[in-house]
Amino acid sequence: xxxxxxxxSLIEMGFPRGRAEKALALxxxxxxxxxMDWMLELVAQKQREREEREERExxxxxxxxxxxxxxxxxxxxxxxxxxxxxxAEERRREKAEELAARQRVREKIxxxxxxxxxKYGGNVGSRPSPPTEPGPVPSSxxxxxxxxxxxxxxxxxxxxxxxxxLTQTFRAREQLAAVRxxxxxxxxxxxxxxxxxxxxxxxxxRRAFSEADMERPLQELGLxxxxxxxxxxxCPS
Numbered sequence: 108x109x110x111x112x113x114x115x116s117l118i119e120m121g122f123p124r125g126r127a128e129k130a131l132a133l134x135x136x137x138x139x140x141x142x143m144d145w146m147l148e149l150v151a152q153k154q155r156e157r158e159e160r161e162e163r164e165x166x167x168x169x170x171x172x173x174x175x176x177x178x179x180x181x182x183x184x185x186x187x188x189x190x191x192x193x194x195a196e197e198r199r200r201e202k203a204e205e206l207a208a209r210q211r212v213r214e215k216i217x218x219x220x221x222x223x224x225x226k227y228g229g230n231v232g233s234r235p236s237p238p239t240e241p242g243p244v245p246s247s248x249x250x251x252x253x254x255x256x257x258x259x260x261x262x263x264x265x266x267x268x269x270x271x272x273l274t275q276t277f278r279a280r281e282q283l284a285a286v287r288x289x290x291x292x293x294x295x296x297x298x299x300x301x302x303x304x305x306x307x308x309x310x311x312x313r314r315a316f317s318e319a320d321m322e323r324p325l326q327e328l329g330l331x332x333x334x335x336x337x338x339x340x341x342c343p344s
Contacts, residue, residue, distance in 0.1 A: 113139050122146060183292055193260075193276065261331040265290055265307075267338050279331045283307065284321040290338055303340045310335040 116139050117127035130142035258279055263286055265273045273293055277285060290305055307316045316328075325331055 113142065117142060182288055186289065186292060193278070258332040261325050262333040263330065264335045265338055266335065267294055268340065269295070277325060279326040280324045282322055282324060283316060283328060286336065287321060306339045308337040308339055310337060
């Protein structure tokens with residue numbers, strides 16, 4: 108009868124029946140005070156464990172935030188270096204093309220001079236022959252049909268949700284992830300300072316690029332020599 112009275116008293120004080128029965132059993136049925144001390148200590152222990160867990164989670168979130176900041180800074184530095192390297196390569200290519208064009212002009216001038224000397228370099232005292240109809244001029248070896256051009260760069264225009272756009276030139280062998288990184292680094296700050304992940308879509312036909320597509324080259328995705336992409340906010344999973 109004493110156990111029943113203690114159990115009823117604990118239930119009336121607001122403790123769950125199952126917890127009250129367990130407290131009485133674990134304290135050897137020594138009374139209400141012993142059972143209450145056990146239950147209060149259990150509550151305090153759970154509170155301490157929860158506070159410790161929340162503190163660990165807060166420290167982990169701060170560590171991840173700092174790590175992401177360092178990675179973003181390093182990615183921005185790599186992007187700037189890539190842009191400088193592409194600009195230098197473009198200048199070298201333009202200079203080489205200019206030199207090659209000048210060389211082709213010089214060679215053509217020399218060929219024309221040689222042909223004129225061969226045509227008009229006969230005996231001066233001979234009677235000029237009547238003019239004849241000009242025959243077909245043999246095509247020069249330099250006038251062969253141009254071969255299909257292989258593009259090594261592509262121009263990407265990215266339309267942002269606010270109506271503005273970004274335009275950048277990438278190497279054809281670069282991965283689509285480079286375009287997404289460029290957008291994340293150059294789009295405007297959103298209210299609150301947090302940047303949502305972005306989803307890249309093709310203009311026409313409409314296609315949403317997957318995470319697997321991010322590892323594929325732009326050339327393989329059909330974005331060379333130029334393409335228009337659309338940015339949509341990516342829903343968090």
